Amino acid sequence: MKIQIKNGRLIDPANGIDANKDLFIAAGKIVGVGAAPDGFQANRIIDAAKMIVCPGFIDLAARLREPGLEYKATLSSEMSAAVAGGITSLCCPPDTDPPLDEPGLVEMLKHRAKSANKSHVYPLGALTIGLGGQKLTEMAELTDAGCVAFSHADHPLTDTQVLSRALAYAATFGFSVWLRPQDAYLAKGGVAHDGEVATRMGLPSIPTTAETIAIATILQLMRSTGARVHICRVSSAIGVQMIRAAKKEGLPVTCDVGVHHLHLCDRDLGYFDSNCNLMPPLRGLRDRDALREALKDGAIDAICSDHTPVDDDAKQVPFGEAEPGATGLELLLPLTLKWATEMKLSLSDALATITSRPADVLGLSAGRLGVGCAADIAIVDTNRTWRVEREALRSQGKNTPFLGFEMVGKAICTLVDGHVVHES
Amino acid sequence: MNDRLLDAEELLTRLIGELKPAVDKDTALVGIYTGGVWLAQRLHAALSLTVPLGTLDASFYRDDYGVIGLHSQPKPSDIPFEVEGRHIILVDDVLNTGRTIRAAMTELFDYGRPASVRLAALVDRGGRELPIAAQYVGAVMTLPPDELLALEKDESGLLRLSIQPWKRK
């Protein structure tokens, strides 16, 4: 199908383009930027007047809940939510049921995702069998099956010897390991950030040291094993500073931040709003501000949604009993734009955090719109306001701290491999 | 307006005169907060009663709790004598619908079973909604329901009656 997207403002952060240029698509790829290739006859012309045309977004963390957790969400509902959010590629963590620790499971997931004909799905393989933190998975086989990296999701990996060996093994093949830095012992029983808010609210807390000690361990093991590590969902000012210093040192470390942590802090828990029960917890105001700056200056590489659909029953309980997580696929774009506006950044810099920069973390050539690139495109109305209501969300997860809030920014049309997969 | 205003001190003197023959050494006086307590204190002294003075708040026995909630600042009731078998005179400043007296009697009966209960009021202003009557009254008058007759006490302890506009809840 030959498609021309005309009249839009083309923003391609990777190639430094921010101009009114048309885009030409054929056979799933971009064949022209600005000027049509010779003899191009469009089967369809999409008028993107007053809209932004940019690479489709790449979400480094989105839980699709299949296999096994279909009562929380299904591939079908979540993939619809993803493309409605302008997301054309996403990574899913291995904490499904069963966890993605076998090539067969990964192949099946990839197959089902492909059949859905929506976003590209890049599974993260489990680092250990069953995410039990003891035995290594067949990392080479899992990579052949389609895993782009290995992760331990939110499961604790307390045996440092196992962690060290897992990193060394991964380093053998140059595989990347994605770790969420949380010391299981220090975090034990905690549901909120250790600070004056948790003290006032009487909530068992997770100290910042739970994150910083884990980061220190990871960085040290990187030095001794040579592994490439991506640190997931950094949440503290000190943690960010440690990663910044490690990058300066030349360690092959990258990191991401959950989009909610760019906007919310522990005070937003309010009167025990279970929708603000997140992991890692929403930390203090200074932590939030440090994260916002670090994303700007590159110490943090990318934003992800950390999309975690949770069923109502698991949220409509007292705060400490609630399952942590927030739905995020449809909020990634407006919340990213909000951060950029508040930080006085250009649209191009804003979009880079969810296109070229996450693509670079993954080592993919995605997230850019040069000739020859896959036609993964989002057409975005940066002025469209919409209200976050249960009915407005396509995701099965309605758990969001932003329920009732007005958002600015919506994907009007999303293309994956040159096919229109979402139109509103 | 002035000709309707009554002299509270004058009415009190009249009330003392009416009560003198009606009390003895065992009679108990119980004032209902707040105006009734001021009056009862004056009566108690003037009649040289030996049984200590009782005070009742009756807030917890009112029948309008469901409508207006708890009256602000209820004061502690204090009945420092045995109610059982006692002849009691309740004292209130203004008798209107009769509901305050009904509440006060219900509260009194939670302390015990009196031999008799009579009522002394400085002013009976009519507007009864219950079959309640005062045996001893300083003055009887009729006031429209949108006017409030209130008893006040000045710094020197003198009692005064005033009429103010009233919006009933």
Added chain:
Amino acid sequence: MNHNPQLNKNGELTHLLTIEGLSAEIVRTILDTAESFVSVAEREVKKVPLLRGKSVFNLFFEASTRTRTTFEIAAKRLSADVLNLNIGASSTSKGETLLDTVDNLSAMHADMFVVRHAQSGAPFLIARHVKPGIHVVNAGDGRHAHPTQGLLDMYTIRHYKRDFTQLTVAIIGDVLHSRVARSQIHALTTLGVPEVRVVGPKTLLPNGIENMGVHVYHDMAKGLKDVDVVIMLRLQNERMNGALLPTAQEYFKCYGLTQEKLALAKPDAIVMHPGPMNRGVEIDSAVADGSQSVILPQVTFGIAVRMAVMSILAGN
């Protein structure tokens, strides 16, 4: 989420969930109302008809005979019908959610829920969920709040000391896990107590507690100096298991209240304890039973304060 969930749309108190956020005026009104109810307890007929025809359901998800009993007595003295539901862990294991339980009971025409729960914030969830006109009283939620205890402690202090604005108050012990301490701190600061101290080892004092308006002491001798009111907190046995403390003996040595340590406070200082006491762990028997102890009167005042709270809520 920002509107104070304790107030109805007329700004009146419709739930009592925490002392935090209540004005000094509301707190004083509760104490003044409680004073009237104290005299009710001294009569032959200890009842008043205020809550006649109303149903009060005691929903205790965390067992407690003491607190539940005082709430039951308070409700009955207001002539309410009282139903006790000790849910414990069994209901949740049967699969019925907290909100389902509340819905079922509301359908049985409950007018008021008195709730105790192991999770901080549970009463807020319930208050958000019940229909207008149903009132929720927090009888203790996790580590967060125990507002009626805080209020009765204030009543006790006012009874013996009268003027809050001249006092130094020390709260001693496991503040980290104590909902009572948090409620007391809110109440004391709201009523204008100029010096509120918390005393305990670092492991038992929560991060950032100074932001609640208290001074932190780790040395009990310094913390007790010239204090007017000494509040001792209960130490649970579990604390020794969680590497927060070594033994009860060492705790008693460093933070237990003995006659010698009490002598560091003002000579007319009063000793309070929310109960139940661990004699020989946080407090010496001689002190608990001594002339400066007001621990027993605290219990009596507790009934009057709870009557005051229930009657104010039910009338709004």
